Amino acid sequence: MKINKIIETCLYAENLEEAEHFYTTILKLTKVTGEEGRHIFFKCGKGMLLIFNPNHTKNNQTNVNGDMIPLHGSKGNGHIAFAVEDYHTWKEWLQKNDVEIESVVTWPNGAESTYFRDPAGNSLEFVEEDIWNLT
Amino acid sequence: MKINKIIETCLYAENLEEAEHFYTTILKLTKVTGEEGRHIFFKCGKGMLLIFNPNHTKNNQTNVNGDMIPLHGSKGNGHIAFAVEDYHTWKEWLQKNDVEIESVVTWPNGAESTYFRDPAGNSLEFVEEDIWNLT
Numbered sequence: 001m002k003i004n005k006i007i008e009t010c011l012y013a014e015n016l017e018e019a020e021h022f023y024t025t026i027l028k029l030t031k032v033t034g035e036e037g038r039h040i041f042f043k044c045g046k047g048m049l050l051i052f053n054p055n056h057t058k059n060n061q062t063n064v065n066g067d068m069i070p071l072h073g074s075k076g077n078g079h080i081a082f083a084v085e086d087y088h089t090w091k092e093w094l095q096k097n098d099v100e101i102e103s104v105v106t107w108p109n110g111a112e113s114t115y116f117r118d119p120a121g122n123s124l125e126f127v128e129e130d131i132w133n134l135t
Numbered sequence: 136m137k138i139n140k141i142i143e144t145c146l147y148a149e150n151l152e153e154a155e156h157f158y159t160t161i162l163k164l165t166k167v168t169g170e171e172g173r174h175i176f177f178k179c180g181k182g183m184l185l186i187f188n189p190n191h192t193k194n195n196q197t198n199v200n201g202d203m204i205p206l207h208g209s210k211g212n213g214h215i216a217f218a219v220e221d222y223h224t225w226k227e228w229l230q231k232n233d234v235e236i237e238s239v240v241t242w243p244n245g246a247e248s249t250y251f252r253d254p255a256g257n258s259l260e261f262v263e264e265d266i267w268n269l270t
Contacts (some may be wrong), residue, residue, distance in 0.1 A: 001224050001225055003164065004220060006184060007217055007262055008219060009144040009215060022192060027138065028136065032267070045269075047182075050214075060209055061253065064242065065241055067238060067240040069240060070250045072213065074209040076193065078213070078221075079143070081142050082141060083138070083139045083141075084171070090136055092213060101225055103204065104202060105261075106200055106202060108199075108200070123206075125143070127143075130142070132142065135218065
């Protein structure tokens, strides 16, 4: 009995068009699928980033072949961190695209994180290296 | 310029003691670190699952070596999915531990998902195999 990985990470955004533009154009993620007004799903490494409109998923039951997908959805600013290659190029890329860098943090081991926001206000973080020694 | 992976996935829970018990005992995740009343962090494969008390992280500025960690925190039910080995054993394990199975979904490709809740009401999902063809 083992959990291999988190295969789906979720954030919430009420404006999915804005989210799609940001995550495909600025973060260069590949959109896998979407449903207007409900969700937009992106591939991210060996996992998926799912962005849901909480006004939809909190209230409307969805079914797959008659099986029920449980309700979920939250309000407020979520947070996720991305491990990136070419960290400093990404940082410049954000600035070039007028994405405000909210904070830059240097961790005790010397690695750096850059924090910024998606259009919905979720706190996103680019991490320079494997700060958690996970590999 | 490439995003390698999501290295930190977050959920929110106001009662961190309850969350710690659930995630270590039922989901058998390894706790890496914690701060009473603020957060508890778990290793999960090659990523981290971070559980924050939103009442703390929404309101209280935290600093690392003088650098500012941005505020975040949401209310409502989040969602994440775990890719697991021994899916059917996990399903039995949940039932044996009186974790209510809210729904079982069979996807178009025949793979199955089991949905349940953590004590904070977050919607968790065990996925039988790589339903997204990510490997």
